[in-house]
Amino acid sequence: MSEYLPVLIYTAFIVAFAVVSLGVAALLRPSRPYDAKLQNYECGAEPIGEAWVQFPVGFYLVALVFLLFDVLAVFLFPWALTLRGLGMAGFWAMALFLFILGLGWLYAYREGILEWK
């Protein structure tokens, strides 16, 4: 675990860097707000309504397909590390797994999920 200690210290430094630079800026900068300045930017026109709207459902479909293949990537990491020791047996096992997953990809393709609408 001790080899992660530098990473932790480094993280602390990054946070400190961000906070200190924002803090210094807060001390140095002017602050002269007025209503028109604080409006949301909409190319100079009066903003209409809030921006917090419903998501198009297409984003969820992409996220679902992503989840599937990201899990695949997680399985591939240990496989890639140990393939040398496993030899052809390891290769064929992963090939079978990918074949089954490939059918899923094909299904998604045929159903038009991979098509952005």
Place this chain on the structure above:
Amino acid sequence: MIRHVITAFVLLNAIVLIVTYLTYVERKFAARMQSRIGPYRVGRPHGWLQPIADALKLLIKEDIVPALADRPVYNLAPIVFLIPSFLIFATVPFAPGLGLADLNIGLLFFLAVSSLEIVGLFMGGWGSNNKYALLSAMRAVNQIISYEVPFVLTALIPVLLAGSLKLSLIVEAQRGLWFVAYPVIGQLAFVMFLLATIASENRVPFDILEAESELVAGFRVEYSGMKFALIQLAEYTHMFGVSCLGALLFLGGWLGPGLPGPVWFLLKALFIFLLVTWVRWSFVRIRVDQILGLSWKVLLPATLALLMATGFWVALRSGHVA
């Protein structure tokens, strides 16, 4: 302990310095491509003080928080965006033994942390309560997760060839032959890696999330002053981090004749960075359906096929016959 503190401090400052000047290099490079001179006035020769002047200017600029914004989310976003961009350098070895922590799972750490940047990005887009910003953030998440999978798969090809996730061992495995020169596999993997890099860094031609003509400045449209500076810094740092990863995985990291290791490494990282910049100033933006189609229909099967081909080759050479 003291040693770790000093290393971490030096690393952070070195990266800030390098990335600050990377923006200068990009501006000069872009200017040359367009027959301009680029920054010239601040500091002789060739305006070399320009990045410093920009940083100072942004430091003393007023910080405008929109009245409708979700203040905590809006204020935290630049910091959350900044952390993963710098943290990816934690496992990068600049030369043998020269790096913060050469973890056993170096590459996995890099990939995992690197993809966290979308959290900060989406916080910025959502917190601004601005339609441009939110549209941009949604497009960004959509695009980054779409290219995350091909990116990880291409990064796994050097792992297969080297048999390790430790970045220094991956470099050492390239002592005889850089992976980019590995017959067929190397070149294809490198091109796919570049493509996935450009897309997941949202560079032109994949920059729909900040398409200037439609979304102004994308998710950072409401940011000003130092927060804007931090977001820009984080973005360039991330780009540089991924360039470093490319140099480590395919271009043999610090290996090279003559020059000292760290110099070779930085030159190679700069080479990848300039390749991406070159693409940026040469092509036009493509549509969102083309971007997603390219990822899911072409790049994903292609990288998987290449990974399996590499796997077949590695398994064949390992000598174990099933």
